[in-house]
Amino acid sequence: MSDTDDGGGQELGITESKAHKPGEWYAEVVQKAELADYAPMGGFIVTRPRGYAIWERIKDHLDGWFKSSGVQNSYFPMFIPESYLEREKDIVEGFDPEVAWVSEAGHEELEERLAVRPTSESIITPFIARWVRSHRDLPMRLNQWCSVVRWEATDTKPFFRTKEFLWQEGHTAHADEDGAWTETMARLGQYERLYEEVMAIPGLTGRKPEHDKFPGAHTTTTIEALMPDGKSVQAGTSHYLGTSFAEAFDITYADVDEAERTAHTTSWGLSWRAMGALIMTHSDDQGLVLPPALAPEQVVIVPIWQEDTEDEVLEYSADLAADLDDEFRVHLDDRDERNPGFKYNEWELKGVPLRIEIGPNEVADGEVTMVHRPDGESEVADRDAAVDAVGEALDTVYAKLYAAAEATLEENIREAHGRDEILGTLGQHGGYVRTGWCGDEGCETEIKDQIAAEIVMLPLDRDEAPVHDTCGVCGEPAADTAYFAKNY
Amino acid sequence: MSDTDDGGGQELGITESKAHKPGEWYAEVVQKAELADYAPMGGFIVTRPRGYAIWERIKDHLDGWFKSSGVQNSYFPMFIPESYLEREKDIVEGFDPEVAWVSEAGHEELEERLAVRPTSESIITPFIARWVRSHRDLPMRLNQWCSVVRWEATDTKPFFRTKEFLWQEGHTAHADEDGAWTETMARLGQYERLYEEVMAIPGLTGRKPEHDKFPGAHTTTTIEALMPDGKSVQAGTSHYLGTSFAEAFDITYADVDEAERTAHTTSWGLSWRAMGALIMTHSDDQGLVLPPALAPEQVVIVPIWQEDTEDEVLEYSADLAADLDDEFRVHLDDRDERNPGFKYNEWELKGVPLRIEIGPNEVADGEVTMVHRPDGESEVADRDAAVDAVGEALDTVYAKLYAAAEATLEENIREAHGRDEILGTLGQHGGYVRTGWCGDEGCETEIKDQIAAEIVMLPLDRDEAPVHDTCGVCGEPAADTAYFAKNY
Ligand SMILES: [Zn+2]
Ligand SMILES: [Zn+2]
Numbered sequence: 001m002s003d004t005d006d007g008g009g010q011e012l013g014i015t016e017s018k019a020h021k022p023g024e025w026y027a028e029v030v031q032k033a034e035l036a037d038y039a040p041m042g043g044f045i046v047t048r049p050r051g052y053a054i055w056e057r058i059k060d061h062l063d064g065w066f067k068s069s070g071v072q073n074s075y076f077p078m079f080i081p082e083s084y085l086e087r088e089k090d091i092v093e094g095f096d097p098e099v100a101w102v103s104e105a106g107h108e109e110l111e112e113r114l115a116v117r118p119t120s121e122s123i124i125t126p127f128i129a130r131w132v133r134s135h136r137d138l139p140m141r142l143n144q145w146c147s148v149v150r151w152e153a154t155d156t157k158p159f160f161r162t163k164e165f166l167w168q169e170g171h172t173a174h175a176d177e178d179g180a181w182t183e184t185m186a187r188l189g190q191y192e193r194l195y196e197e198v199m200a201i202p203g204l205t206g207r208k209p210e211h212d213k214f215p216g217a218h219t220t221t222t223i224e225a226l227m228p229d230g231k232s233v234q235a236g237t238s239h240y241l242g243t244s245f246a247e248a249f250d251i252t253y254a255d256v257d258e259a260e261r262t263a264h265t266t267s268w269g270l271s272w273r274a275m276g277a278l279i280m281t282h283s284d285d286q287g288l289v290l291p292p293a294l295a296p297e298q299v300v301i302v303p304i305w306q307e308d309t310e311d312e313v314l315e316y317s318a319d320l321a322a323d324l325d326d327e328f329r330v331h332l333d334d335r336d337e338r339n340p341g342f343k344y345n346e347w348e349l350k351g352v353p354l355r356i357e358i359g360p361n362e363v364a365d366g367e368v369t370m371v372h373r374p375d376g377e378s379e380v381a382d383r384d385a386a387v388d389a390v391g392e393a394l395d396t397v398y399a400k401l402y403a404a405a406e407a408t409l410e411e412n413i414r415e416a417h418g419r420d421e422i423l424g425t426l427g428q429h430g431g432y433v434r435t436g437w438c439g440d441e442g443c444e445t446e447i448k449d450q451i452a453a454e455i456v457m458l459p460l461d462r463d464e465a466p467v468h469d470t471c472g473v474c475g476e477p478a479a480d481t482a483y484f485a486k487n488y
Numbered sequence: 489m490s491d492t493d494d495g496g497g498q499e500l501g502i503t504e505s506k507a508h509k510p511g512e513w514y515a516e517v518v519q520k521a522e523l524a525d526y527a528p529m530g531g532f533i534v535t536r537p538r539g540y541a542i543w544e545r546i547k548d549h550l551d552g553w554f555k556s557s558g559v560q561n562s563y564f565p566m567f568i569p570e571s572y573l574e575r576e577k578d579i580v581e582g583f584d585p586e587v588a589w590v591s592e593a594g595h596e597e598l599e600e601r602l603a604v605r606p607t608s609e610s611i612i613t614p615f616i617a618r619w620v621r622s623h624r625d626l627p628m629r630l631n632q633w634c635s636v637v638r639w640e641a642t643d644t645k646p647f648f649r650t651k652e653f654l655w656q657e658g659h660t661a662h663a664d665e666d667g668a669w670t671e672t673m674a675r676l677g678q679y680e681r682l683y684e685e686v687m688a689i690p691g692l693t694g695r696k697p698e699h700d701k702f703p704g705a706h707t708t709t710t711i712e713a714l715m716p717d718g719k720s721v722q723a724g725t726s727h728y729l730g731t732s733f734a735e736a737f738d739i740t741y742a743d744v745d746e747a748e749r750t751a752h753t754t755s756w757g758l759s760w761r762a763m764g765a766l767i768m769t770h771s772d773d774q775g776l777v778l779p780p781a782l783a784p785e786q787v788v789i790v791p792i793w794q795e796d797t798e799d800e801v802l803e804y805s806a807d808l809a810a811d812l813d814d815e816f817r818v819h820l821d822d823r824d825e826r827n828p829g830f831k832y833n834e835w836e837l838k839g840v841p842l843r844i845e846i847g848p849n850e851v852a853d854g855e856v857t858m859v860h861r862p863d864g865e866s867e868v869a870d871r872d873a874a875v876d877a878v879g880e881a882l883d884t885v886y887a888k889l890y891a892a893a894e895a896t897l898e899e900n901i902r903e904a905h906g907r908d909e910i911l912g913t914l915g916q917h918g919g920y921v922r923t924g925w926c927g928d929e930g931c932e933t934e935i936k937d938q939i940a941a942e943i944v945m946l947p948l949d950r951d952e953a954p955v956h957d958t959c960g961v962c963g964e965p966a967a968d969t970a971y972f973a974k975n976y
Contacts, residue, residue: 040572041565049561052563077652078637101590
């Protein structure tokens with residue numbers, strides 16, 4: 001416990017290196033920046049206020065976009081009767097989620113076991129079927145923000161691998177394929193926008209190979225982000241489900257001509273893995289780094305005073321804080337018992353994008369000194385223009401984060417052809433390797449068995465010509481371009 | 489299913505009477521106004537978009553007040569290990585919640601059963617203990633919005649009695665009794681404000697008798713609301729827990745003088761029962777009635793046209809909708825296939841507070857006709873002044889709802905003394921009966937056994953002189969004023 005103590009200066013900082021021990025470093029950042037803690041049960045975490053505040057902002061952005069594009073929030077039970085899940089198993093081969101079962105409740109054995117929802121298609125789809133009668137009820141777009149449980153037995157990695165995780169799941173029904181496809185791509189586009197505009201991470205969008213689709217889906221699209229350790233993270237997926245779920249659960253509607261037709265459905269979800277990707281992408285050996293849109297505090301003001309300058313420095317700082325408060329989330333750190341150096345370290349650890357230092361010089365010159373969290377660059381602005389200057393500095397911080405992530409991504413998409421070259425490139429650099437692919441799962445298996453990398457995506461456009469004429473693994477004619485990568 | 493069909497006119501309206509069959513009427517309003525539906529498992533409901541939108545607005549109001557008074561949101565696991573619950577059982581006599589247990593997961597038997605959280609004191613308190621070191625960490629105020637499960641075997645009544653329900657639970661730690669008491673009362677005050685300002689329901693605040701406190705609490709305070717059927721609903725409680733939880737879970741801190749002291753804690757929660765109370769209080773035989781602050785649509789514009797007036801009426805209506813849109817949630821119902829009468833009924837059923845009718849006369853006179861949902865009163869305003877007029881009309885609708893609920897409450901607090909008078913008054917009128925009480929649970933039991941009413945609260949002020957010198961049931965000296973009522 002003493003390692004989470006933010007009262008003792010020595011234990012405050014990050015001791016692991018991002019470059020050399022990314023796993024340990026990540027765990028340390030999460031704990032010391034007070035984002036999460038480990039729960040008593042393996043695989044579960046406690047999301048602390050500073051972590052939850054980031055998730056809330058991710059949620060607010062997406063939720064606003066969802067609502068303004070016709071999505072309605074709702075809430076379905078956290079339990080799903082076993083027979084409902086079985087029904088889904090019948091439809092969709094390969095659906096056998098590792099679920100947690102409730103079989104006793106209220107001191108009695110239940111007649112039917114209840115699964116804690118691993119995802120909610122099997123309970124939401126029958127209700128959509130019940131509520132949709134006519135073409136006028138379509139499109140129907142439901143979403144819920146909730147937690148789901150998947151009992152995968154792996155090491156806990158906060159936000160990346162936990163048995164319970166927070167997410168949103170959207171489920172929609174449409175009159176035809178066109179409507180459902182547009183929906184699928186619109187949600188993928190909103191995930192991409194979240195990554196780029198809010199999280200300052202360029203995402204790669206694509207579709208999953210046939211053998212890795214969501215069971216029952218016609219097409220699974222994905223947004224992948226490259227982590228600094230060279231692995232790919234999938235935090236959001238958007239599925240065009242065709243009519244498979246609608247047929248199984250009987251979502252039919254009376255069309256304009258009174259004919260009964262079957263709806264086309266979609267589902268799409270983004271989990272708190274996005275938060276894991278965020279933390280891992282931008283943070284450094286000083287701790288957390290956050291883009292301004294998601295930071296609990298966007299600006300921290302640290303006054304620097306001696307006994308004889310205390311009053312003027314504190315007054316100037318408080319006045320500045322009040323000025324900035326309308327437009328930004330500002331914190332004035334006027335604690336008496338800590339020195340400025342300690343404060344700098346603490347707020348760097350916690351990821352505040354912009355620090356403003358106010359000492360007697362700033363007061364005398366009518367200025368403010370601003371320091372960018374990502375690279376420590378400092379700039380001076382006139383006190384009178386502080387509001388605009390802070391806005392610009394925050395935009396600059398965002399731009400720096402995005403540019404760095406973009407450069408990393410661009411450097412780490414490589415082409416390779418031939419089994420040895422693919423393995424060699426992945427082994428040496430990580431990142432994405434693009435190659436031709438015949439479409440046979442066996443060719444993925446060959447790479448996977450050697451280096452634990454898989455095909456994380458294919459291009460969205462099915463008609464795009466493959467990067468090579470032949471499969472990079474077997475040499476047969478290529479049908480697609482495959483992106484191989486290790487992943488989380 | 490055909491009873492939820494809003495496509496067929498005949499089935500649309502409410503058929504049950506609020507006065508004569510309040511239970512059936514309530515269930516019908518909930519379903520036909522599309523607030524909720526019944527899940528396949530008894531005791532569970534599906535919260536539909538129109539219902540969830542009300543809950544989201546309740547949540548947004550409270551959450552804003554919480555945040556601006558120092559509360560931080562967080563998220564704790566939905567499961568609690570059995571040993572953690574047992575630990576709470578040891579501390580607090582009488583804590584034996586009816587929980588749902590997960591004992592198998594991922595195709596294996598678990599070593600320790602996990603309870604689906606019935607409330608989270610037993611998992612949140614140990615973490616507060618871990619995070620609190622010094623007086624500088626206090627007060628610590630955590631809250632989570634989540635669902636909880638209590639396996640009570642009763643008939644399902646959406647939002648009132650469900651095995652899974654949505655709520656918020658706040659958990660705080662303070663340096664001393666004073667801080668914790670202030671917190672307890674501040675949260676109760678915010679619940680009261682929610683009821684009054686947002687839900688248009690006057691609440692009664694009080695404390696629970698000793699034998700009905702939250703197990704382990706020093707004092708349980710409650711907000712009670714009177715339903716039109718004469719029963720009381722408790723939707724929010726705020727507990728001052730003293731040091732019992734802090735001692736059991738070891739929440740100690742180093743004070744300014746470096747001495748180790750024990751914290752005082754509180755917890756407080758409000759569930760979607762508040763929504764049940766809202767629906768039941770204001771709605772009528774035409775359907776749902778909502779206060780403007782919570783209505784998904786605050787204003788519906790219904791254009792009334794003949795073929796020759798269609799263009800001018802629709803244009804005038806669309807222009808009005810655009811004008812109102814900045815300040816209000818407005819819906820223009822310009823459906824071609826429905827007549828105005830059908831639309832009136834539908835929006836009355838769905839609880840839109842204000843209807844604006846626009847026909848050729850309104851266009852010709854440059855006016856708008858506004859109809860108040862609660863009583864059908866109509867008023868005419870100048871088109872040019874429509875934005876202000878709508879704001880005032882919505883305020884009036886709120887005031888009407890509040891006044892009606894207040895009158896009902898005032899009429900239904902009666903004094904009685906003596907077993908027969910208490911039983912007679914409760915039997916004849918329902919509502920609250922105030923009487924002297926000796927403090928003995930047996931005196932409550934006597935009434936409860938006869939008429940299923942209990943002491944729902946005592947005055948908040950422990951020093952307030954009892955309404956009678958002697959106990960209304962046994963005649964011994966009275967220690968308190970008791971409020972007897974039937975309840976949900
Ligand atoms: Zn191949
Ligand atoms: Zn008595």
